[in-house]
Amino acid sequence: MDQGEIQSFLIIFSVIAVCLALTVIILFILFLRRKNALLLEQAKAKETYERELSETQIEIREETLRNISWELHDNIGQLMTLAKIQVQMVPDKSESLEEASETIGKAIKELRVLSKLINPEALKNLSLEEALELEIERFNRLQFIEASLTVDGTPKALNPKEEVIIFRILQEFFSNTIKHSKASTLCVGIDYMDGNLTITADDNGIGFDENLDFAGIGIKNMKNRARLINADLQIESEKNRGTMLRLQYNF
Numbered sequence: 001m002d003q004g005e006i007q008s009f010l011i012i013f014s015v016i017a018v019c020l021a022l023t024v025i026i027l028f029i030l031f032l033r034r035k036n037a038l039l040l041e042q043a044k045a046k047e048t049y050e051r052e053l054s055e056t057q058i059e060i061r062e063e064t065l066r067n068i069s070w071e072l073h074d075n076i077g078q079l080m081t082l083a084k085i086q087v088q089m090v091p092d093k094s095e096s097l098e099e100a101s102e103t104i105g106k107a108i109k110e111l112r113v114l115s116k117l118i119n120p121e122a123l124k125n126l127s128l129e130e131a132l133e134l135e136i137e138r139f140n141r142l143q144f145i146e147a148s149l150t151v152d153g154t155p156k157a158l159n160p161k162e163e164v165i166i167f168r169i170l171q172e173f174f175s176n177t178i179k180h181s182k183a184s185t186l187c188v189g190i191d192y193m194d195g196n197l198t199i200t201a202d203d204n205g206i207g208f209d210e211n212l213d214f215a216g217i218g219i220k221n222m223k224n225r226a227r228l229i230n231a232d233l234q235i236e237s238e239k240n241r242g243t244m245l246r247l248q249y250n251f
Contacts, residue, residue: 081108113138123167124160131167132188135174139186144178145203146185153192158251162229166199166249169222169233173201173245176218181205181243197251202244207237 084104113134116122123131129151139147158166170188177183183205191198219235222245226233229249237243 084108110138110142117171120164123164127155128158128163128167129155129190132170132190135171136188139174139178145183147188148186149188149190151190151192155190156192156197156251158197158249159229162249165225165229166231166247169225169247170199170201170245172218172222173235177201177203177205177243181207183242195250197247197249199247199249200244202242204242207239207242209237209239 084101088101116126117131117134117138126134129149132149136147136149139145174186177186181203183203186201186203189198189200191200222235223233226247231247231249234246235243236246
């Protein structure tokens with residue numbers, strides 16, 4: 001084999017080697033793209049599944065709350081109304097009966113407010129501000145906590161379903177504050193600005209250590225609900241210095 005044939009052989013070999021290398025690289029790139037596409041599809045499927053699961057869980061909770069609301073309003077409310085009428089019909093009512101009648105009247109009023117606040121259908125007829133105002137008034141009236149509500153900006157009509165979800169998130173926070181925080185004050189603020197709704201709620205309770213695993217079921221529920229409506233939810237707390245919720249939602 002002369003020098004020319006050797007050079008030709010080397011050239012052909014080099015070309016074949018380059019072609020093989022390019023083929024391997026192209027196949028590898030195609031493999032990575034296919035793998036990434038599959039991973040992306042799996043991630044989307046998982047996200048869709050989790051979203052549908054969360055929506056189903058919320059629907060079940062809302063249906064349960066609706067049934068409880070009807071029971072409070074139709075059954076217990078009617079029985080207490082009957083009890084009040086019976087007390088009022090007693091001749092020669094004593095002071096204690098008068099007080100009992102007044103107490104029953106207050107209980108009936110509280111039942112009506114509570115049944116409205118937990119009934120999803122009733123909430124749809126209330127704005128977010130109206131629903132929160134009812135809740136704040138109830139806390140103060142029952143002396144659960146000293147609560148206040150401020151609204152800045154011009155209130156906007158939100159998607160009714162998403163408005164209910166926002167209210168449920170805040171209800172969960174309020175419930176944790178009243179049950180566990182030992183707080184004496186609760187301040188809630190609503191701010192409408194440039195297509196963005198910002199809600200803050202903070203208490204002066206005992207708080208918790210954020211470095212510990214504090215993601216109990218209540219906080220998980222709040223975060224799951226916030227994800228459903230693409231809202232940003234932050235919960236910050238410091239031991240013995242209270243807890244603050246901050247929710248941002250684009251409408």
